[in-house]
Amino acid sequence: GAVVSQHPSWVICKSGTSVKIECRSLDFQATTMFWYRQFPKQSLMLMATSNEGSKATYEQGVEKDKFLINHASLTLSTLTVTSAHPEDSSFYICSARGLAVSSTDTQYFGPGTRLTVL
């Protein structure tokens, strides 16, 4: 139980295009989802927190107009990287915390999405 999926697992796009990444909780309802980014050999940096049905809250230094987050249902959150540039190339990982899992404190992570912007 407590499985989180992400789609796509990797994406290559041209500079200036927008990319949407989906995060789904497969067997539980996620009241809260989190988006992280990770550069090679580094730790995960929290980008934003999204709660179902409300606006996401962004960490300091994260541009909300660049990284659009939508949490339209209890099982789906999306991150859209708008007008992507090479410096946005990174590993994006979502996590979900929610109801009816062994611990409401535990976050369950998706497998990540590798974004490469040419």
Next chain:
Amino acid sequence: SQQGEEDPQALSIQEGENATMNCSYKTSINNLQWYRQNSGRGLVHLILIRSNEREKHSGRLRVTLDTSKKSSSLLITASRAADTASYFCGGVNQGGKLIFGQGTELSVKP
């Protein structure tokens, strides 16, 4: 911002030996969680220890928490080559956010 530091940043041991990783954090936490990440993959939850707990065990894992020193340790006993991965600790703060430390890269040689 990062929650804290992990020590060591890289650890190389032989199969069968124990591996100890330490983590320090900066702010008050509700609980602390340890995760493992294989190269290029997502994170796998290993163990959660609450702020009112001092020690917790799960299989070959032993986690300690010292809130007075704002530190935690993860011990993996009788390590296996399959334990090779990066290990991260993350503290959940009062706002419910999980903030990670730098991580330890563990290499277990067969």
